[in-house]
Amino acid sequence: MDTLSDNQAIPLAVDLDGTLIATDLLWEGLFLLLRKNPLFLFLVPVWLSSGPARLKREIAARVDIDAGGLPYRAEVLSRLRDERAAGREIVLATGTPRKFAEAIAAHLGIFDKVLATDEAHNLTSGRKQAALVEAYGDCGFDYAGNSRHDLKVFDSAREAIVVAPDRHAARWQSTRGGELLETPKPTIKTVVKMLRAHQWLKNGLIAVPMVLSHEYFNVGMMLSCVLAFISFSAAASAIYIVNDFFDLALDRRHPTKRNRPFASGLLSMPFGFASVAVLLTVSLSTALFLPIEFMGVLVAYLVITTAYSFSIKRMLLIDVLTLAGLYTMRILAGAAATGVDVSFWLLAFSIFFFLSLALVKRYVELRSTPLPVGERIAGRGYRAEDQEIVAQAGMASAFSSALVLALYIDSDAVRELYAKPWLVWPLAPIVLYLTMRVWILARRDEMHDDPVVFIIRDWRSQVVVAIGAVLMLMAGI
Structure with missing residues (x-):
């Protein structure tokens, strides 16, 4: 039986907001909610006072996203499909509510596993790092991300793929290395x-x-x-x-x-x-x-x-x-x-x-x-x-x-x-x-x-x- 190459044996985890898609589903979900009923605006501070996880959960419980209409980054999506075709495990690791993440995973059909924000935990930064390390070990995965919330995950990844970075992620990439994946920029x-x-x-x-x-x-x-x-x-x-x-x-x-x-x-x-x-x-x-x-x-x-x-x-x-x-x-x-x-x-x-x-x-x-x-x-x-x-x-x-x-x-x-x-x-x-x-x-x-x-x-x-x-x-x- 043929053995997997080192690259194929290492899972590739990818962030969602700002990385796989060129938008943030928390903001989009909030406006979908306000469009349904503007009075929800008064509940947002109440939900947020209990933490980001509850805010995301409350929004996701009331609105649905159109997974097929989201602005996917063509460069990232093409890369993931190529890696999957080569036999690599692809993981969606996101702070987005699980309901939204699973809808996107079902639409794309390329993810072997979904890690997302649940009832109690907002899966960003240190929590996402811990979840990936627990599943695959330190330096046991590659990770594609784009923002300051991804810096801790980059530190624990074998290789980092920095996509359309904000200034924090750009600074990390310039000093620590990693692959830089550029995307079209606004003019x-x-x-x-x-x-x-x-x-x-x-x-x-x-x-x-x-x-x-x-x-x-x-x-x-x-x-x-x-x-x-x-x-x-x-x-x-x-x-x-x-x-x-x-x-x-x-x-x-x-x-x-x-x-x-x-x-x-x-x-x-x-x-x-x-x-x-x-x-x-x-x-x-x-x-x-x-x-x-x-x-x-x-x-x-x-x-x-x-x-x-x-x-x-x-x-x-x-x-x-x-x-x-x-x-x-x-x-x-x-x-x-x-x-x-x-x-x-x-x-x-x-x-x-x-x-x-x-x-x-x-x-x-x-x-x-x-x-x-x-x-x-x-x-x-x-x-x-x-x-x-x-x-x-x-x-x-x-x-x-x-x-x-x-x-x-x-x-x-x-x-x-x-x-x-x-x-x-x-x-x-x-x-x-x-x-x-x-x-x-x-x-x-x-x-x-x-x-x-x-x-x-x-x-x-x-x-x-x-x-x-x-x-x-x-x-x-």
């Missing part, structure tokens, strides 16, 4: 993608009240608009990050959203938390330089967007009405920052116009997601058979916005503001062109962006918007 582009900087374009709506009041060259108002833009952009990015945390499982099943920084594991959730803290500090600090009314609108925006992330986004029709309201809040924020009054006409137009564009987003999701009749789209309140009524409501909202604009153009307010009010009339067909074109492209399956961002970026839309701006400027001369 500035990754951080910009996390912030969704392209979505900041929407905050240009803050300048609408100033522009419509013809205060184009008022330096004070322009500065206020800039500060309000910075404040709203920072707040919006913070909420986008939180929203990404709640949507990790859904994003990983989406053909394009699976590449988002947190869904793919390129950025860690602790980094995301730190970013949220910085962004909210920037947002609220900037708001202090503006009128108190602006702070009120900003806080309301933060509350509503947070509620949207928690539950509103899954409510039929309430979600799109909320989105339309959030766009309108940007206009109100601009009015609060500059002290300009907002007319009923502008708010009515805004609600209908942005409701139409919000319905475009849902329509595109329904078109691009194959669903059997009667089944809801993941994370939404819509079903396949709702597609036509969503489109009809969207087109009706588009025409309603144009009608409101036409009634406004024929009002006494326009005759008072503009010397040549007849030049403002083309704005109504311009609005119809913008919205109808978006809907036609959506019907053709050619609408892949947020419709508001699309209008801002699309050169044809830019041309007609520029024509409308010139006409308004000429009408006021």
Whole structure:
């Protein structure tokens, strides 16, 4: 009988969080729990007071993970499969709750043994070291890990494989040796993608009240608009990050959203938390330089967007009405920052116009997601058979916005503001062109962006918007 080589005779143990997968299941489980019921947040400190093991156990008892959708590190997974094929014993040694660890082991089918956090013990650092030494002896196993919690295990391993190390593990590897397994690292582009900087374009709506009041060259108002833009952009990015945390499982099943920084594991959730803290500090600090009314609108925006992330986004029709309201809040924020009054006409137009564009987003999701009749789209309140009524409501909202604009153009307010009010009339067909074109492209399956961002970026839309701006400027001369 052939004898095993030294390498084959030595088991290979591998850590889970940050090593085999590019994420941390404790954080992911916590957000799955809060998504189920935000009130669990008040129980987390109680559970944690009894130790990390209880916290993990309580979370695992209430949520399930999608083992097939996790961001596995391809380099590590390939290495484990090759070692297993060569006859080596592969051990999953993790501080993750046993329920999660066994679900992953069952999905991958490459582990001979699972060591994980149980009812009483949090299997990290010294406890993991002791468990492995008890099973295989000192220097009787190789170990792959990534963080400061793995340093004691590295010390007892025959060979250490350091994967995507944090600064503690990187320092250990540089001084003590061991194999370094590099993985893709985030770049500035990754951080910009996390912030969704392209979505900041929407905050240009803050300048609408100033522009419509013809205060184009008022330096004070322009500065206020800039500060309000910075404040709203920072707040919006913070909420986008939180929203990404709640949507990790859904994003990983989406053909394009699976590449988002947190869904793919390129950025860690602790980094995301730190970013949220910085962004909210920037947002609220900037708001202090503006009128108190602006702070009120900003806080309301933060509350509503947070509620949207928690539950509103899954409510039929309430979600799109909320989105339309959030766009309108940007206009109100601009009015609060500059002290300009907002007319009923502008708010009515805004609600209908942005409701139409919000319905475009849902329509595109329904078109691009194959669903059997009667089944809801993941994370939404819509079903396949709702597609036509969503489109009809969207087109009706588009025409309603144009009608409101036409009634406004024929009002006494326009005759008072503009010397040549007849030049403002083309704005109504311009609005119809913008919205109808978006809907036609959506019907053709050619609408892949947020419709508001699309209008801002699309050169044809830019041309007609520029024509409308010139006409308004000429009408006021």
